[in-house]
């Protein structure tokens with residue numbers, strides 16, 4: 001399919017987990033794009049008493065606020081609905097109630113404004129963010145590390161992904177959150193764990209590094225989490241000891257990520273011409289210890305490292321609107337009968353891609 005040099009303005013909606021987000025982005029591939037507005041309402045307060053995301057509460061909170069956020073995003077962009085070229089919304093994967101609300105709202109807006117709908121895979125939106133922010137060209141190697149997903153992929157184009165590795169149990173963000181819970185750091189625990197780890201000694205408690213040095217690029221984190229649980233049960237830990245556990249856990253995760261990403265780089269080199277860039281995406285990319293470990297790996301392996309700004313690594317709608325821009329440029333629109341999907345592996349977007 002021919003790509004177009006026209007700039008597109010796209011309204012994007014994101015409701016797949018616990019952030020309700022709406023944004024307007026203008027641009028053309030390969031980017032960078034211009035973020036005209038980007039509003040995010042985090043539901044952390046609603047879910048905190050339960051120590052995790054409660055799907056029913058998430059869905060209700062999306063319904064309550066989404067229309068207002070759409071109005072706010074258009075207002076901040078200084079545009080009416082009639083001025084956008086398309087309406088993009090996350091159509092999966094994610095909590096089905098939330099995805100349904102965002103997609104249905106996008107369909108109603110598309111119908112009202114007589115604009116096309118673009119159904120976005122949430123993972124593809126994370127994957128393409130580095131083009132929105134930095135105009136990164138295809139191909140690149142992607143390490144997606146979030147609360148729900150943990151994957152290494154070669155990204156060759158829109159809808160063109162090769163899955164190199166994935167977690168066989170917990171996602172990295174999930175492991176951070178569960179470990180933080182064991183250390184009584186509240187919810188969501190990733191950022192709090194990173195802060196505590198700064199004061200800790202990563203060598204005091206030697207923790208396992210599952211799958212290190214194994215063939216392939218898959219991850220495993222449940223053994224590490226179990227080791228932390230046993231440690232916490234066995235000893236009553238004072239604050240300095242908890243900081244040492246946090247530092248030890250974070251160091252183990254960094255080692256696992258470096259080892260698996262190195263394996264992916266070696267495979268990528270043999271399969272893909274050019275594009276020696278590692279792109280990070282997902283909420284855990286905000287973690288500075290992990291970033292610096294991966295930066296060191298990139299200099300060792302002669303890759304450059306691209307990390308979008310933190311507010312665009314965590315869930316947001318600017319990435320959804322940008323994925324909409326990329327798909328508009330390829331003429332890839334979706335029917336109003338498109339169904340929301342709780343599960344939607346990236347490789348299954350392939351048939352829609354260029």
Ligand code: KG4
Pocket residue numbers: 017145146147148149172173174176177188189190191194282283284285286287288313314315
């Ligand atoms: O991408 P994201 O906003 O949502 C998902 O799609 O999952 O990622 C959220 C995840 C949470 O598990 C959170 O604890 C983790 O990212 N996270 C971090 C940090 N900031 C967010 N984990 C470790 N260190 C951080 N600084």
Ligand code: ZN
Pocket residue numbers: 122126146282314315
């Ligand atoms: Zn996400």
